[in-house]
Amino acid sequence: RKEVEQDPGPFNVPEGATVAFNCTYSNSASQSFFWYRQDCRKEPKLLMSVYSSGNEDGRFTAQLNRASQYISLLIRDSKLSDSATYLCVVNGYSGAGSYQLTFGKGTKLSVIP
Amino acid sequence: DGGITQSPKYLFRKEGQNVTLSCEQNLNHDAMYWYRQDPGQGLRLIYYSQIVNDFQKGDIAEGYSVSREKKESFPLTVTSAQKNPTAFYLCASRGDRRGEQYFGPGTRLTVT
Numbered sequence: 001r002k003e004v005e006q007d008p009g010p011f012n013v014p015e016g017a018t019v020a021f022n023c024t025y026s027n028s029a030s031q032s033f034f035w036y037r038q039d040c041r042k043e044p045k046l047l048m049s050v051y052s053s054g055n056e057d058g059r060f061t062a063q064l065n066r067a068s069q070y071i072s073l074l075i076r077d078s079k080l081s082d083s084a085t086y087l088c089v090v091n092g093y094s095g096a097g098s099y100q101l102t103f104g105k106g107t108k109l110s111v112i113p
Numbered sequence: 114d115g116g117i118t119q120s121p122k123y124l125f126r127k128e129g130q131n132v133t134l135s136c137e138q139n140l141n142h143d144a145m146y147w148y149r150q151d152p153g154q155g156l157r158l159i160y161y162s163q164i165v166n167d168f169q170k171g172d173i174a175e176g177y178s179v180s181r182e183k184k185e186s187f188p189l190t191v192t193s194a195q196k197n198p199t200a201f202y203l204c205a206s207r208g209d210r211r212g213e214q215y216f217g218p219g220t221r222l223t224v225t
Contacts, residue, residue, distance in 0.1 A: 004155075032211040043203055043216035044156070087155075091212040098163060099212050100171075103155040 006088050009107035017078045021107050023071040023088030030092040031099060033064055035073045038085045038106060047073075047086070078111045085109070116140065117217035119204050124222045126198075134189045134220045136204030144207040145187040146214060149173065149200045156203065162187055191222065198224045 006023045013019050025033075033050035048055065050062040050071055061074040071088055088104040117138040126132045138145065144163045148156040158171030162181040176195025181187050191198045201221050205214040 032213075034211075034213055041201075041221075043219050046213050046215065049211055049213065098161070098169070100158060100161070101212070101214055105153070105155040 004088050004090050004102050004104040006104035007107045010110060011107060012110045012112060013078055014112050015078060015080060017111075018074065018076050019078055019109060020075075021073045021086055021088070021109075023073075023104055025069050025071070025088075025090045025092075025102070027090065027092040027102070028069060030069075030090045032091040033062075033071050034089040034091070034101075035060075035062060035071075036087040036089055036103075038087055040084075044087055044103075075109075078109075080111050080113065083109055083111045117204060117206055117215060119202075119217035119220050121220060122218065124220055126222070126224050128224055129193045130224075131190055131192050132198075132222065132224075134191065134202055134204075134222070136187045136189065136217055137185055138187075138204075138206045138217075139185060140206055140208075140215065141184070142206035142208065142215075143184070145181070146205045146207070147171075147177070147179065147187070147189045148203045148205065150203060150219075151200050159189065159202075191224075198222060 004025045035047040036044040037047045038044040050064045054063045059076045063072045085106040085108045087106045090102050094100040120135045146161045147159040157173050160179040162168035178190045203219045204217045207214050
């Protein structure tokens with residue numbers, strides 16, 4: 001079974017803290033990787049893609065280690081508005097010429113004033 | 114505005130009734146997907162369609178049916194054969210760059 005495993009959470013951190021989420025995936029043929037953010041009772045929204053060389057978008061930094069099949073997301077200077085569930089998502093070949101996304105169960109972040 | 118719309122936002126049905134959930138996109142994406150999300154669970158794939166007039170079963174297709182007669186539309190029918198239909202249903206379409214998917218706002222279905 002191809003799976004994506006995430007930190008169980010929840011993470012409760014004070015404003016301004018740095019928090020890191022980790023994720024491992026089992027399908028070594030996975031092609032692309034993402035972090036999504038999902039607010040309570042809302043749809044998931046793409047936060048950022050994850051590139052092999054690592055990439056940064058403002059306060060968010062994503063890293064990928066293909067050899068270890070490991071993905072991470074670092075949030076610096078946490079804001080109250082960062083409170084959400086963060087989903088680790090992997091795009092892998094599922095046969096018959098199609099690629100599918102496999103979603104982790106998510107890690108809930110609560111940023112406390 | 115380009116995006117994906119789902120309707121209705123909330124839907125209530127009696128057991129034994131079929132119900133159809135709407136999903137429309139104006140992003141000109143070929144591929145569309147239906148997922149189900151239950152509390153504390155990850156998203157599970159119900160059906161997907163890579164092109165008009167073609168669709169494939171996902172991991173949990175039993176009790177569901179779809180059609181893809183137009184590129185913009187991918188409705189999902191939850192039939193009375195689905196044992197536990199109460200859930201949050203999400204429709205998505207796939208972008209062209211790295212396979213990322215974009216989601217509609219979802220439909221919360223409650224069957225009693």
